[in-house]
Amino acid sequence: MRSLFPLAGKALRPHWIVQTNYHLRTLSFLMVFLSMALDRYGKGAGAAFWTLLFLQFVVYPHLLYIIACRARDSQKAELNNLLLDSMLIGAWIVGLGFALWPSFVLFLATSLNITINRGWLGMRDGSLALLCGMLLSVSIGGFRFTPDTGWPATLLLMLSLSAYLIAIGNASNARNLQLRTTRESLRLGEQALIANNEMLQQQLAEIKALQDQLKEQALHDPMTGLFNRRYLDTIVPHELARCERDQIPLCLMMLDIDYFKKVNDTYGHQGGDAVLKELAALLMASIRSSDVACRYGGEEFLLLLPNMSVANALLRGEQLRAEFAGKTVRFGAANINATLSIGIACFPGDGRSPDELIGCADLALYRAKAEGRNRVVAADVEAAPELAAGAGMGI
Ligand SMILES: Nc1nc2c(ncn2[C@@H]2O[C@H](COP(=O)(O)OP(=O)(O)OP(=O)(O)O)[C@@H](O)[C@H]2O)c(=O)[nH]1
Numbered sequence: 001m002r003s004l005f006p007l008a009g010k011a012l013r014p015h016w017i018v019q020t021n022y023h024l025r026t027l028s029f030l031m032v033f034l035s036m037a038l039d040r041y042g043k044g045a046g047a048a049f050w051t052l053l054f055l056q057f058v059v060y061p062h063l064l065y066i067i068a069c070r071a072r073d074s075q076k077a078e079l080n081n082l083l084l085d086s087m088l089i090g091a092w093i094v095g096l097g098f099a100l101w102p103s104f105v106l107f108l109a110t111s112l113n114i115t116i117n118r119g120w121l122g123m124r125d126g127s128l129a130l131l132c133g134m135l136l137s138v139s140i141g142g143f144r145f146t147p148d149t150g151w152p153a154t155l156l157l158m159l160s161l162s163a164y165l166i167a168i169g170n171a172s173n174a175r176n177l178q179l180r181t182t183r184e185s186l187r188l189g190e191q192a193l194i195a196n197n198e199m200l201q202q203q204l205a206e207i208k209a210l211q212d213q214l215k216e217q218a219l220h221d222p223m224t225g226l227f228n229r230r231y232l233d234t235i236v237p238h239e240l241a242r243c244e245r246d247q248i249p250l251c252l253m254m255l256d257i258d259y260f261k262k263v264n265d266t267y268g269h270q271g272g273d274a275v276l277k278e279l280a281a282l283l284m285a286s287i288r289s290s291d292v293a294c295r296y297g298g299e300e301f302l303l304l305l306p307n308m309s310v311a312n313a314l315l316r317g318e319q320l321r322a323e324f325a326g327k328t329v330r331f332g333a334a335n336i337n338a339t340l341s342i343g344i345a346c347f348p349g350d351g352r353s354p355d356e357l358i359g360c361a362d363l364a365l366y367r368a369k370a371e372g373r374n375r376v377v378a379a380d381v382e383a384a385p386e387l388a389a390g391a392g393m394g395i
Contacts, residue, residue, distance in 0.1 A: 031160030090133025
């Protein structure tokens with residue numbers, strides 16, 4: 001059997017209002033068609049009447065559906081269709097000679113539909129359109145008043161109206177259910193989104209913590225906890241630039257444990273590690289907040305001392321040397337003693353670039369080793385007598 005709604009849901013996907021109205025309009029107009037046909041059959045209605053009746057109440061709903069589907073904005077097109085409904089119903093009310101039951105049913109159905117879809121303003125516009133249709137019909141066909149309709153047609157019209165109202169109620173209910181389902185799925189979607197967002201925030205926090213940890217690890221020596229050479233390479237140029245800008249000195253102190261290979265050979269690598277950790281702890285305890293202590297290589301350490309003169313650096317180096325020499329590192333049952341050699345180079349006297357300064361500090365350290373180890377040597381040889389004399393500089 002062919003469907004009453006041959007075009008429903010085909011090809012184009014119109015707004016749901018178009019789809020609902022297509023069903024309602026097709027059904028209700030068909031019922032009106034049958035009622036009017038029942039009423040007018042055998043009463044001498046001409047071919048023009050039957051053609052118009054068929055076009056209006058059977059073909060017209062499908063035409064409107066096609067128009068709405070093809071429109072760029074199907075919802076807007078359907079709302080305009082409702083006005084066309086009103087105008088044509090106005091024309092039919094006049095054309096049917098104000099037949100009471102058909103007029104009542106047609107007027108109520110179109111007014112109800114336009115109010116549901118467009119509210120009070122729609123009702124106002126619909127009434128105006130209805131009036132226009134009536135005037136147009138009067139101007140073309142003149143005015144007649146034949147209010148009576150036979151009881152079978154009236155009964156069918158009553159049934160039609162009832163069916164139409166029930167269909168509208170059902171459509172509203174379906175819409176309500178759909179809205180409730182949509183709202184529920186939106187609520188669930190929102191909850192899932194919130195949960196995902198919280199998870200994402202947590203993951204981001206974990207990633208951030210891991211990044212911080214990685215950054216920390218990338219810049220520190222894992223065994224001693226001091227900064228590593230990579231950090232030194234980035235901080236020395238900055239500190240040099242700052243000291244140059246502020247016109248203050250900066251000293252580099254390079255420290256190397258004497259005969260460390262022998263320590264390793266005697267107490268093992270772990271014994272050597274214990275000595276390295278002890279020296280790192282000593283350096284950490286002795287530096288100011290502005291100083292940077294770094295493990296430069298295997299058993300080589302470097303202190304970056306901003307705003308410190310050569311003389312003060314020599315005094316500080318001497319203190320460190322003496323303190324380390326007096327320390328005994330306990331490793332198991334063994335007591336390990338070691339000494340330090342220290343080389344010092346200072347900005348601006350010994351160099352202005354990181355490479356120059358590190359090179360000079362290294363050279364001074366080499367001299368400290370060459371001169372017998374367990375001593376402090378400045379790259380600027382003339383600074384040493386100053387130290388011997390105390391030079392009146394506090395640390
Ligand atoms: N225990 C330990 N030893 C290390 C580490 N890194 C380097 N070394 C050792 O440090 C020693 C350095 O030896 P050398 O460069 O010959 O110098 P030295 O024996 O200290 O002699 P001088 O520097 O000339 O006084 C080597 O034996 C390395 O294996 C480390 O992390 N732990």
